[in-house]
Amino acid sequence: MKSNQTENNLPEPTKAELEILQVLWEFGPSTVRFVNDKLNGQREVNYTSTLKQMQILTEKGILKRDESQMKHIYIPVEAEEKTKVQLLDRFVNTLYKGSASQLMMQLLGNEKTSKQEIEEIKRLLDSMD
Amino acid sequence: MKSNQTENNLPEPTKAELEILQVLWEFGPSTVRFVNDKLNGQREVNYTSTLKQMQILTEKGILKRDESQMKHIYIPVEAEEKTKVQLLDRFVNTLYKGSASQLMMQLLGNEKTSKQEIEEIKRLLDSMD
DNA sequence: TGTATCGTACGAAAAACATCGTACCTTTGG
DNA sequence: CCAAAGGTACGATGTTTTTCGTACGATACA
Numbered sequence: 634m635k636s637n638q639t640e641n642n643l644p645e646p647t648k649a650e651l652e653i654l655q656v657l658w659e660f661g662p663s664t665v666r667f668v669n670d671k672l673n674g675q676r677e678v679n680y681t682s683t684l685k686q687m688q689i690l691t692e693k694g695i696l697k698r699d700e701s702q703m704k705h706i707y708i709p710v711e712a713e714e715k716t717k718v719q720l721l722d723r724f725v726n727t728l729y730k731g732s733a734s735q736l737m738m739q740l741l742g743n744e745k746t747s748k749q750e751i752e753e754i755k756r757l758l759d760s761m762d
Numbered sequence: 763m764k765s766n767q768t769e770n771n772l773p774e775p776t777k778a779e780l781e782i783l784q785v786l787w788e789f790g791p792s793t794v795r796f797v798n799d800k801l802n803g804q805r806e807v808n809y810t811s812t813l814k815q816m817q818i819l820t821e822k823g824i825l826k827r828d829e830s831q832m833k834h835i836y837i838p839v840e841a842e843e844k845t846k847v848q849l850l851d852r853f854v855n856t857l858y859k860g861s862a863s864q865l866m867m868q869l870l871g872n873e874k875t876s877k878q879e880i881e882e883i884k885r886l887l888d889s890m891d
Numbered sequence: 892t893g894t895a896t897c898g899t900a901c902g903a904a905a906a907a908c909a910t911c912g913t914a915c916c917t918t919t920g921g
Numbered sequence: 922c923c924a925a926a927g928g929t930a931c932g933a934t935g936t937t938t939t940t941c942g943t944a945c946g947a948t949a950c951a
Contacts, residue, residue, distance in 0.1 A: 647937085647938060647939085648938085648939095649938075649940090651856070664898095665898085665899085666898085678940080679940065679941055679942090680898095680941095681900095681901095681940080681941060681942075681943095682939070682940045682941060683940095684898090684899070684900085685900090685901085685939080685940075685941080686938095686939080686940090688899085688900080688901090689938090689939095700899095703897085703898055703899080703946090703947065703948080704897090704898065704899095705898090705899080714868075717857055717858075717868060718868055718871075718872060720857060721857070721865065721868055721869065721872070722872065725869070727780070728846055728849060728850070729846075732879065733869045733872075733875040733880075733883065734879050734882035734883045734886060736850065736869070737866070737869075737883050737886060738886060739843070739846060739850050740850065740854070740862045740865070740866075741886065741887070742847075743847055743851065743862075746862045750861065750862045750863050751862075751887070753863035754862065754863045754866050754887065755887050757866060757867060757870065758870070758880070758883065758884050758887065776907085776908060776909085777908085777909095778908075778909060778910095779908095793928095794928085794929085795928085807910080808910065808911055808912090809911095809927095809928095810910080810911060810912075810913095810929095810930095810931095811909070811910045811911060813928090813929070813930085814910075814911085814930090814931080815909080815910090817929085817930080817931090818908095829929095832916090832918075832927090832928055832929080833927090833928065833929095834928085834929080892950105892951100893951095894949100894950095894951095895948105895949090895950095895951105896947100896948080896949080896950105897946105897947085897949095898945100898946080898947070898948090899944105899945090899946080899947100900943105900944085900945085900946100901942105901943090901944090902941105902942095902943090903940105903941090903942085903943105904939100904940080904941080904942095905938100905939080905940070905941090906937100906938080906939070906940085907936100907937080907938070907939085908935100908936080908937075909934100909935080909936075909937090910933105910934080910935075910936095911932105911933085911934080911935095912931105912932095912933085912934095913930100913931095913932090913933100914929105914930085914931090914932105915928100915929085915930085916927105916928080916929080916930100917926100917927085917928070917929100918925100918926085918927080918928090919924100919925085919926080919927095920923100920924095920925090920926105921922100921923090921924095921925105
């Protein structure tokens, strides 16, 4: 029954950084222009702000980039799954003292979790043995 | 359709604020001194830092306080459950596009989620019908 | 070939968060 | 009554995160 510290390689992405990661996860390796356009679909951001963020992300080692063209292509270093698992782990540890079942109870008790979702989860569990 | 006219949207607590909330959740309404002592069990914090944070939390409406005594007693406005549900909800939406079962899959795939936890979850689900 | 357009680099301002020092008030005990 | 101990208030400062202006190089094309 351990809920140890996450053996954390990479620094935790900030909120703004996460937004960018999600675009890259959804659409694959992209230019700053592309990411910025997507972000602007949600809220107003200046191009250079996004550029800066992505440069920082790269400094931190969260993104890498292909500079062979003038329009640099940015790519997440870690797979979406791995990063999300890390974030989830931290979340569970912080809010639920590492107890996944505790978290589950809240998900199941949440009205926003649909019957369909619950059925999905059940099937998942049954298929695990 | 849910009956909820004022979908209570309190500002998201910051990291430092969450630490304080957790103490209050665990030990109930407390003085700054008490909370600060608890925090100092984990890391060094100056008394006035904790005081300030708790004052800010109060300004934000996340805590309220009983000022009838010199030693003010601080109390979370919302129940632990409610706040956690809110945070969880935000988490699921942000990282899993609202899909609880997606999140589940990761929890179950996570080695840190013990067999025991999984059994716990199964029992939970079965007892739900 | 000149100029408008689109790109990167990067410092610095702005905003959000966190910490602390100091002033000052109340209570307590000798 | 006075000093020590312990409380609150709050501005100032430090840090991190976010945003943006400006400089300047490459590209496109009229």
